[in-house]
Amino acid sequence: MIIYTCKFLHLISLFIAGGGGVGSAVIQSIYKKEGTAPEPHLARGFKILAFLSLLAIITMWVTGITLLLLIYGSFNLGWAFHIKLFGATLILITSVFINAHLYISAKKSSFPNQKYINNSASLSRLGVILAIAGAIGSFV
Numbered sequence: 001m002i003i004y005t006c007k008f009l010h011l012i013s014l015f016i017a018g019g020g021g022v023g024s025a026v027i028q029s030i031y032k033k034e035g036t037a038p039e040p041h042l043a044r045g046f047k048i049l050a051f052l053s054l055l056a057i058i059t060m061w062v063t064g065i066t067l068l069l070l071i072y073g074s075f076n077l078g079w080a081f082h083i084k085l086f087g088a089t090l091i092l093i094t095s096v097f098i099n100a101h102l103y104i105s106a107k108k109s110s111f112p113n114q115k116y117i118n119n120s121a122s123l124s125r126l127g128v129i130l131a132i133a134g135a136i137g138s139f140v
Helices: 002-034 040-071 079-107 114-138
Strands: none
Touching: 002 040, 002 114, 040 079, 079 114
16 A cells, blocks of 8 residues: 555656646746746745745655665666666755755845756756656666
8 A cells, every 4th residue: 555655646746846847947938038027926936836846856755765665675776777866866956956046045035046047947857858768768
């Protein structure tokens, strides 16, 4: 039963993290093309989405490690799995960084540094590609 619960939480977290990331990116690109800043209530929404995505990513890590140990018994699943872990690590690091940057910017009542956000988003996208490719190679 614990395996099914972990799989359920893992997949729900995948949808939450992915939806938050894609939704924020689409809305932010619209504002960037228009050359305007998001309204304060929408900026708060971006912070909430970033935090929910971080919680979802942490949940994926916890449930993923639990599933790995319950099903396979070790991290020794080959090079493709290690690429998946590297990609997932990039996603986690960039999510922590973005959340910390948004928090600090809010405390200083300043706008987030778009260069930091853009670079973090690029690293996160690379992490997604590596994580998906690694998962396909690992669990075929």
